[in-house]
Structure formats: structure tokens, C-alpha cells
Amino acid sequence: MITAGIIGANGYTGIELVRLLQRHPHVKLLHTGSRSLAGKPYAGEIGSLRSRTELEFRNASLEETAAECDVVFLALPHGIASAQVTTDILKRSCINDLGADYRLKSRRVYEQWYGVEHGSPQLLEQAVYGLPEIVGRRALSDKNLIANPGCYTTASILSTAPIAQAGIGSVPYIIDAKSGVSGAGRQASQGLMFGEVNESIKAYKVKAHRHTPEIEQMLGQLAGSEVGVQFTPHLVPMNRGILTTTYIRPTEEIAGQLTEEKLRGLYEDMYEGDTFIRLLPDGVFPETRWVHGSNYVDIGLSYDQRTGIIIVVAALDNLVKGAAGQAIQNMNIRFGFEETVGLGDIPLFP
Numbered sequence: 353m354i355t356a357g358i359i360g361a362n363g364y365t366g367i368e369l370v371r372l373l374q375r376h377p378h379v380k381l382l383h384t385g386s387r388s389l390a391g392k393p394y395a396g397e398i399g400s401l402r403s404r405t406e407l408e409f410r411n412a413s414l415e416e417t418a419a420e421c422d423v424v425f426l427a428l429p430h431g432i433a434s435a436q437v438t439t440d441i442l443k444r445s446c447i448n449d450l451g452a453d454y455r456l457k458s459r460r461v462y463e464q465w466y467g468v469e470h471g472s473p474q475l476l477e478q479a480v481y482g483l484p485e486i487v488g489r490r491a492l493s494d495k496n497l498i499a500n501p502g503c504y505t506t507a508s509i510l511s512t513a514p515i516a517q518a519g520i521g522s523v524p525y526i527i528d529a530k531s532g533v534s535g536a537g538r539q540a541s542q543g544l545m546f547g548e549v550n551e552s553i554k555a556y557k558v559k560a561h562r563h564t565p566e567i568e569q570m571l572g573q574l575a576g577s578e579v580g581v582q583f584t585p586h587l588v589p590m591n592r593g594i595l596t597t598t599y600i601r602p603t604e605e606i607a608g609q610l611t612e613e614k615l616r617g618l619y620e621d622m623y624e625g626d627t628f629i630r631l632l633p634d635g636v637f638p639e640t641r642w643v644h645g646s647n648y649v650d651i652g653l654s655y656d657q658r659t660g661i662i663i664v665v666a667a668l669d670n671l672v673k674g675a676a677g678q679a680i681q682n683m684n685i686r687f688g689f690e691e692t693v694g695l696g697d698i699p700l701f702p
């Protein structure tokens with residue numbers, strides 16, 4: 353049994369962490385942190401947890417929380433973790449960050465895309481990128497600083513990694529991504545109000561979304577050369593879910609010989625034994641409703657010989673495999689538990 357704390361436990365990803373950790377057989381959740389709700393009963397504020405937890409919100413520092421917890425989840429806006437995590441804290445506790453502060457290996461790239469100074473660039477080297485299907489379980493097994501990927505990035509990377517690794521795609525990859533509104537967090541904002549979002553779809557942060565360098569970093573590592581992506585996110589009127597559709601033109605060398613069967617073979621080889629990746633049968637493409645509330649990523653593939661374009665579609669739940677579920681998957685690996693423990697939920701339908 354290990355002890356856990358969450359800082360930012362009243363945000364969307366924090367609430368999802370509580371939901372999943374409350375019934376994790378190897379975790380005792382000790383701390384649910386919030387500044388604005390300190391002193392209030394957790395279940396009094398978050399009705400879905402009624403009768404499932406006696407915890408209260410507390411406004412304890414990261415240092416205090418790490419002193420009593422084996423693992424601390426940081427479910428905070430970017431910029432806060434890097435200002436607070438220290439080498440001393442990492443000696444005591446495993447920091448499992450859901451934000452962006454330790455995902456990018458380059459301080460310069462982080463500061464350029466996030467527009468804030470990185471508070472602890474000396475720790476970037478020891479952070480492990482928490483995408484186990486790509487970095488491998490061994491990379492996570494002894495790390496005390498885990499940088500969980502973004503939600504869009506998880507879908508984008510997992511759905512194109514076999515192509516990047518095999519070096520068969522021309523760049524840039526064109527990624528058309530769609531997200532439900534919970535992807536933007538729980539803080540109030542005019543652009544996220546019901547009347548603004550309902551019955552409308554829009555592209556946003558065109559050419560400028562912060563997940564772009566993260567996707568490029570990981571695909572570039574797999575390819576061994578730069579992989580540029582043209583990433584365009586869209587906001588759609590649903591609570592949860594990410595759907596990415598990626599278009600890739602095969603390189604000239606492979607184009608004449610590529611078949612859907614060969615393409616599928618690359619995915620089967622790369623994801624063999626990865627419980628949370630579901631490669632869909634020929635002609636079947638992912639839908640967000642089939643992954644709702646689960647840690648699954650569904651992937652569908654096609655190669656259009658008429659246009660010479662590979663099309664890969666992926667769906668996941670942004671709060672589960674895109675955030676809290678993935679963070680728990682990483683914790684399981686780090687602490688030597690079975691990777692899937694606590695994450696066995698079948699998606700909720702409808």
C-alpha cells in the first residue's frame with residue numbers, strides 16, 4: 353500500500369484522479385489539495401464522491417504533502433510545478449505532474465511556447481515522459497519525476513508513432529484534432545460558456561497550440577530526425593473526448609509498395625501487449641463514445657491508394673488516458689503494481 357496526495361484536487365483532472373484512486377487497491381489517498389476550498393469536505397463540493405470519501409480539502413504546500421505521501425499528483429496550471437519541485441522533494445516522494453512543466457526537454461522551447469520562465473530547468477533531464485507505450489516501462493520504473501503527456505499529444509503520438517518509427521511518412525504530418533470542453537479545465541471563461549460552445553465547432557490556436565512541440569519532440573525521437581506536424585485543434589460541444597484524424601503522405605521510397613496490411617503490421621508490432629491500445633478492425637474508425645470514462649485509446653487505420661494518403665484516427669477520454677488514467681498507469685509501473693490495476697473500467701455507454 354502506498355500513500356497519495358493530489359494538489360489541484362478540485363479541477364477536472366484532480367476530480368478524475370480522486371474517482372480512480374478511491375478504489376485503487378494499493379493506494380491510500382491522504383491529501384486532496386485546493387486553495388479555494390480548503391477546510392471543506394471533498395464530497396460536499398464534488399457530489400459524485402458523496403459517501404465515497406471522508407477527506408477534506410486542504411491547502412498544504414507541495415513540501416508538506418510530499419512529506420506524508422509516496423506519490424503526489426500535481427493537477428495544476430503550467431508554471432506552478434516548476435517553481436515548487438526541488439531535489440529534496442524528489443528524494444522523498446514521486447512527483448507525478450499532469451501539467452506541461454517537465455514534458456519538453458528544452459527549456460528554451462518551453463519558455464517560447466508557454467511564455468513563462470521555467471522554475472527548475474536543472475530537473476528537466478531527470479524527468480521521464482509518461483507515455484509508457486512509447487518510452488517503455490523500464491524508463492518509468494525508478495523515476496521520481498514523471499511528466500504526463502497532454503491529452504491531444506497522447507492521441508496524436510500514439511496514433512502516428514509506428515509511422516514515425518518506421519520512417520515511412522513525409523513531413524509535416526497533418527493532425528486535425530477535436531476536444532470536448534473539459535479539456536480546457538474548470539476555471540470560468542467566456543469562451544467556454546454553454547451559449548458559446550453549444551451547437552458550434554471552432555478551430556482555435558491555429559499554428560500555435562502548445563501541444564505542437566511536445567508531439568514533434570516525441571515523434572522526432574522515434575524517427576531519429578525532425579518530424580514536423582501541422583496541428584489544428586477544434587473545440588466541440590461535448591464534455592469529454594478527443595478525436596484526432598491525421599493525414600500522412602508516405603515517403604516516395606515506400607509509396608509504391610505500401611498496403612493497408614503492411615501499415616497495420618507496423619501498429620501490431622509496436623503495440624503488442626499494450627492493453628490500453630485497441631487497434632480497430634479494417635474499415636472501423638474510433639468514436640469518442642466508445643472510450644468514454646476508460647483508459648483506452650482506439651485507433652483506426654486506412655491507406656487511400658487513390659490519393660496516396662495514410663489516414664489514422666484515434667479517440668480517447670481526455671480526462672482518463674489523456675490525464676488521470678495515464679498518470680495512474682505511470683504510478684502503477686513506477687511502484688511495481690500491475691499496470692492496469694484500478695484502470696479496468698469498461699467505457700460508459702451511452
Ligand SMILES: NC(=O)c1ccc[n+]([C@@H]2O[C@H](COP(=O)([O-])OP(=O)(O)OC[C@H]3O[C@@H](n4cnc5c(N)ncnc54)[C@H](OP(=O)(O)O)[C@@H]3O)[C@@H](O)[C@H]2O)c1
Binds near residue numbers: 385426428536
Ligand atoms: N483537462 C484536461 O483534459 C487535461 C488533460 C491533460 C492534462 N491537463 C493538464 O492538467 C493540469 C490541470 O488541468 P485541469 O483541467 O484539471 O485544470 P482545472 O480544472 O482548471 O484545475 C486547476 C486546479 O489547480 C488549482 N490551482 C489553480 N491555480 C493554482 C495556483 N496558482 N496554485 C495552486 N493551485 C492552483 C485549482 O484549485 P484552487 O484554485 O482551489 O487551488 C484547481 O484545482 C493542467 O496543467 C492541464 O493542462 C488537463
